Amino acid sequence: MRICEINDIASVASDLAKALRARGHEVELIQPPLFGGKLPAVVKPVIAPFRALEWAHTIRKVRAGRFDAVHIHYAYLGMLGVLGRFPFILHCHGTDVRDATPFTGPLVRKALQGAGHVFYATPDLAALVTPRRPDAEFLPNPVDASVFTPLSAASESDGVLISCALTAIKGAPRILDACERLATARPGLKITAIGGGEFTPEFARLPNVTILPHQRRADLPALIARHGVVIGQVLLGVAGMAEFEALACARPVVCSFTYPEAYEEPPPFAGASTGDEIAALVMRLADDAGLRQSLGHAGREWVRRYHDAGRAAAAVESAARQLMPRR
Numbered sequence: 001m002r003i004c005e006i007n008d009i010a011s012v013a014s015d016l017a018k019a020l021r022a023r024g025h026e027v028e029l030i031q032p033p034l035f036g037g038k039l040p041a042v043v044k045p046v047i048a049p050f051r052a053l054e055w056a057h058t059i060r061k062v063r064a065g066r067f068d069a070v071h072i073h074y075a076y077l078g079m080l081g082v083l084g085r086f087p088f089i090l091h092c093h094g095t096d097v098r099d100a101t102p103f104t105g106p107l108v109r110k111a112l113q114g115a116g117h118v119f120y121a122t123p124d125l126a127a128l129v130t131p132r133r134p135d136a137e138f139l140p141n142p143v144d145a146s147v148f149t150p151l152s153a154a155s156e157s158d159g160v161l162i163s164c165a166l167t168a169i170k171g172a173p174r175i176l177d178a179c180e181r182l183a184t185a186r187p188g189l190k191i192t193a194i195g196g197g198e199f200t201p202e203f204a205r206l207p208n209v210t211i212l213p214h215q216r217r218a219d220l221p222a223l224i225a226r227h228g229v230v231i232g233q234v235l236l237g238v239a240g241m242a243e244f245e246a247l248a249c250a251r252p253v254v255c256s257f258t259y260p261e262a263y264e265e266p267p268p269f270a271g272a273s274t275g276d277e278i279a280a281l282v283m284r285l286a287d288d289a290g291l292r293q294s295l296g297h298a299g300r301e302w303v304r305r306y307h308d309a310g311r312a313a314a315a316v317e318s319a320a321r322q323l324m325p326r327r
Contacts, residue, residue, distance in 0.1 A: 001068040003320055005029045006058070006080065009073045009093045010241040011217060012121070015142045016071070019313035028065060032058050032077070059084035069320030076104045078111025087323040089316065090115035091139070094240075095169070097128045117319040122238040123262035138262060139316075142309035143244050145300070150250035151225035154296040155289035159190050160282055161227035163242040163253070166197030171235030171256070176202055177275025178231070182282060183208045189286055192227065224249040228292050229285045231255070234273050243269070244307050247299035252292050254281045263306050268298040 003025050005013040017027040033054055058080055062070055070088040072078050075096035081088030090111055097120075100108050109132065112118060118136040120129050129136045160182075164170040176199060182189055183206055193203050195211040204211045215223060224230065224246055230253045232243035237258030246253050247267070256273040260266030270285065272278045285292050 001317070001320055001324075002026045002028075002066065003316075004062055004065055004067040004070045005073070006062075006070065007032060007073040007077055009091075010141065012091070012093070012141050012241070013071070013073050015144055015309050016313055016316055018144070019142060019309035020316065022310070023313055023317060025317070028067070030058060030061060055080055055083065062086060069323050071316060071320070072111075075100075075111055076107040078115055079107050082110055082114040087116045088114075089117045089119065089319050089323065092118065092120040092125055092129055092136075094122060094125065097125055116323045119315070119319075122236075122240070123259035124236055124238050137315070137319075139312055140263075140307045141241050141244065142312040143241070143248050143303050143307040144309055145248045145304050148221050148224075148245040148248035150296070150300065151221055154228045154251050154292040157226060157228040158286040158289075158292075159192065159227040160229045160231060160286070161224060161246075161251075162191065162193040162203075162231045163224075163246050164231070164233040164240070164255075166193060166195065166199040166203055168198065169235060170197070170233040171273075172197060172199040172203075174234050174273065174275050175231055175278060176206075178278035178282065179203065179206050179209055181275060181279040185279065186283055186286070189282070192223075220245065221249055224251055227251070228289075229254065229282055231278060231282065232269075234278065237273075239267065239269070244303055247296075248303045248307075250293075250296035250300040252285055252295035253299065254278055254285070265302070267306075268295060268302055270295065 005017050008014050008031055013029055017029050020027045072088050073091045075092045078090040112132045118133045119139040120136055121141055123138055166172045191209045193211055194215055203209045230246040230251045232253050232255030234256040237256050239255055239257055243253050243255055252270055254270045254272050257269050270281045272281050
């Protein structure tokens with residue numbers, strides 16, 4: 001089949017493209033410019049004419065490609081398929097449906113209604129997606145375990161890496177509380193974070209936290225390898241690519257995950273949601289190299305079973321075949 005992947009959210013589209021090609025398909029990845037995508041929500045309606053021109057260009061490109069299936073990432077971008085009148089698979093990723101605005105909400109609803117098949121990337125989205133699409137399917141994000149692989153043993157370092165963005169939606173205030181507690185209880189324990197979120201200045205003021213600039217995705221496995229413990233997001237009860245990629249690198253991940261029923265077996269996270277819980281688990285893992293190693297090994301094996309890129313590609317392939325008669 002000729003498959004088009006549109007919009008590379010958290011590298012999911014590019015990883016799926018790679019896995020689909022390995023299954024014998026011809027895949028093209030289209031990345032729309034998404035002009036003004038980082039502007040405040042209240043300003044975005046002003047740039048609607050520019051976005052309309054951008055969408056028209058993307059629709060023409062899709063039509064010219066004569067694809068057997070089109071897989072669109074980010075809910076409101078499903079309007080490309082609605083306006084272009086071609087069958088499409090819609091992939092919801094999180095904020096696209098959690099934080100729909102009065103401007104994007106109607107677009108999301110139309111896209112969900114018009115999609116030939118709907119995937120959602122984290123289990124909490126079921127409550128938002130399935131009322132409109134009861135047939136929507138949870139599709140765990142693909143993780144390339146050949147790239148995100150243990151470059152060193154977790155037992156070799158007790159350093160801590162915060163893998164999630166330093167934003168409120170990821171639980172940054174709770175992680176900040178944990179770091180403050182660790183600064184007092186374990187001042188020698190070094191913590192690394194990647195800056196960019198609104199809580200970056202608060203973390204930067206702590207004596208035990210080093211803030212790094214934005215990292216290329218290709219550099220992340222080596223960054224993870226320099227640390228023995230990873231802290232992930234702790235607010236929504238779900239995990240994203242950063243947490244699963246850390247698991248693939250055989251690192252224990254401290255985070256809050258409250259949807260164990262989403263998998264045949266729950267992920268082996270070190271569960272914590274409050275500042276004191278996070279700090280206590282980090283200290284325990286920092287003190288026990290054997291525990292870091294065993295939890296890291298279990299996490300990598302779990303990711304290889306449930307977030308295998310080939311498994312995700314097979315699900316997309318199946319949905320694409322269902323669309324072909326509609327074309």
